[in-house]
Each structure stands twice: as structure tokens, then as C-alpha cells.
Amino acid sequence: MWHLPEITRSRHAVAALDRLFRQPVFTRTGFARRAGIPEHVARRLLRKLRADGVVEVLRAASGRRVAILVFAELLDMAEGRAAG
Numbered sequence: 001m002w003h004l005p006e007i008t009r010s011r012h013a014v015a016a017l018d019r020l021f022r023q024p025v026f027t028r029t030g031f032a033r034r035a036g037i038p039e040h041v042a043r044r045l046l047r048k049l050r051a052d053g054v055v056e057v058l059r060a061a062s063g064r065r066v067a068i069l070v071f072a073e074l075l076d077m078a079e080g081r082a083a084g
Helices: 004-008 013-022 028-035 039-051 072-078
Strands: 056-059 068-070
Touching: 013 028, 013 039, 028 039
Parallel strands: none
Antiparallel strands: 056 068
């Protein structure tokens, strides 16, 4: 199991974790705005979370379309699928 504060080493870890559980499918800008985290901090946090496999890309950015990210482990648990 991952530990968000250790992964991110950020004072915004609790706000980020709360946001992930409230809205597991999101865009980076929506995540930052709703969590009350500065955009540049959200970008760094999400990059670390992607690198550690906590957050995945559901739809890649393309042209003017922004990327959609997902906290897949939470959705899997909610749908009754066991985590690896």
C-alpha cells in the first residue's frame, strides 16, 4: 500500500488525498482548484503519483483536450475488483 505523504513529501498531501477520494476521475486543473492546491504544486504531486502508479492516465492530452487522470485503485475497489 502506498503512503501519500511519503510519496509527495508535501504539506498538501492531505488535501490531495481528500480530493482523490472525493473525485477519483479528474483533470489536473480541476484537481488543483478543488483541492485548493497551487497549480504548480498539483502538477508536481500528480507527476509523482503517476510515477508511483497511484494515479493513471485515463485519456491522454491531445491538441486542446486536457488529460483525464484516474485513481484506478479506488474505482476497482468500489466496483468489487480486487487490487493486484
